[in-house]
Amino acid sequence: MHDIRIIRDTPAAFDAALARRGIEPLSPGVLALDEARRAMILAAETARAEQNAASKEVGAAKARGDEAEFERLRALVADKKAEVARLEDEAKRKDAELRELLLTLPNLPLADVPDGRDEADNVELRRWGTPPAFDFAPREHFDLPSVRGAMDFATAGKLSGSRFVVLRGAVARLHRALAQFMLDVHTTENGLTEMNTPVLVRDEAMYGTNQLPKFAEDSYQTTNGWWLIPTSEVTLTNTVANEILDEASLPLRMTAHTLCFRSEAGSAGKDTSGMLRQHQFEKVEMVSITTPDQSLAEHDRMTACAEDILQRLGLPYRTVVLCTGDMGFGAQKTHDIEVWLPGQNCYREISSVSVCGDFQARRMNARYRPAGGKPEFVHTLNGSGLAVGRCLIAVLENGQRADGSVLLPQALHGYLGGRTQITAEGVLE
Incomplete structure (x- = not known):
């Protein structure tokens, strides 16, 4: 959420930043509502002063x-x-109207974020690895002989409908191994604290990380008012809501492996084959809480943590910085990491790492106290480290062989009891 004082002091700069996101000028409406609110407050204070003055004279009149x-x-x-x-x-009422309006306005992009309309205008920063060269036509993950019996969309459809999957046997174990591998690297080498958090949260938590009010239709809500989290960014970030942290405790670096739920409301007909886009999926999330002067360096650090997972798995990827038109609602700047999928012959997103500045902290009232100073808002960052299902897809597709078997990354062998492949028959060996 934005600081109304900044909009009040620099309306032209605020509108110019919104224009980079393709949004028409909003400061006149925001400021008119703010002025009406302030006028009501001043009128109430004046009336109260007149009430107090009259109250003092009542006794004197009675005495006379x-x-x-x-x-x-x-x-x-x-x-x-x-x-x-x-x-x-x-x-x-005016204050509530102003807050509701401010809650619907996206974060402002940093100066070095490239301008653009959509993903075609994103800017590639670097690539790692070489896409494998096959002497056969590579298949998509769901069409591999070793996977067909273990990635069951028909049974999931019977249980839950479309965009769900039941994993069995070797593929289920590989999926679990990936999550454990990610957590181990992040906690033992990258300095993140492992957390185990709820997947059901209150309205306040969803507002705090800007899922509400704008993205209500993209999330699931229970009949008694809880929301199913779209990612553990919601729970991890909100652990500091309404807190004043000691500066010495920052940065806080957290990670969690959770189920995630998204309705995919705007994706009808998109990525319907396989398990690339699901209503229920798993992610290993990373969240950092920092001081303002730390946040940009932390953004690069978190991106490197996510990239390191792919490097250890030997999966080719590229890292891009999102343009203003493709950037998420709460982000000031976002790095997307896109893994190579041979079956689609393209790179697909596997992680988004975003710095949000104090945008979420204002919504959550999350602050820290500098040494000898007054409380200030923290900066928040979040990123996938990684999306487990998409990583599973990448491992299967990049490791496929002509006979339909899959060679597995060496980094996972210890998590699979020393087994190194999934045979064409779907057996871990």
Whole structure:
């Protein structure tokens, strides 16, 4: 959420930043609502002062025996009391309107974020690895002989409908091994603290990490009001909501492996084959809470942590910086890491790492106290480290062989009991 004082002081700069996201100028409407709210507050304070002044004179009039003045002043006090209540109620309504408006405005892009309309305007930063050269036509993950019986969309459809999958046997174990491998690297080598958090949260948590109000249709809500998390960014980031942290404790670096749920409301007909886009999936998430001067360096560090997982697995990827038109609602800047999928002959997103500045912290009222100073808002960052299902797809497709078997990355052998491949018959060996 934005600081109204910044919009008030620099409206032209605010509108110019929104324009980079393709949004029409909004500061006039925001400032008009802010001015109306402030006018109501001032009027309420003036009326309260008049009420207090009249209250002091009531006793004096009574003491003088001036009954007429006494009654006039007493009526004036009652009128002013009612006026104060009315003006304060109106100020509260205006304040709520302003907050609701500010909650719908996206974060402002950093100056070095490239301008653009969509993913075609994203800028590649680097590539790692060489896509494998096959002497056969590579297949998509769901069409591999070693996978067909273990990646069951028909049974999942019977249980839950489309965009769900049941994993069996070797593929299920490989999926589990990937998550364990990611967590082990992040906690033992990358300095992240492992967390185990709920997947059901209250409205406040979803507002805090900007899923609400804008993205309600993309999430699932239970009949008693809880929300199923779209990612553990929600829970990990909100652990510091309404807290004042010691500067010495920062940065906080956390990771969690959770189920995630998204309705994919705007993706009808998109990526319907296989398990690339599911309603229920798993991610190993990374979240950092930092001071403002640390956040950009932390963004690069988190990106490197995600890239390192792919390097250890031997999966080719490229890293891009998203343009203003493709960047997420809460981000100031985002790095997308895209893994090579031979079956599609293209790179596909496997991680987004974003720095949000104080945008989420203002929504959560998450602050820190600098040494000898007043509390300030923290900066928050989040990123996938990685999306487990998409990593599974990449391992299967990049490791495929002509007979339909899959050679598995050496980094996973210890997590698979020393087994190195999935045979064409779907057996771990």
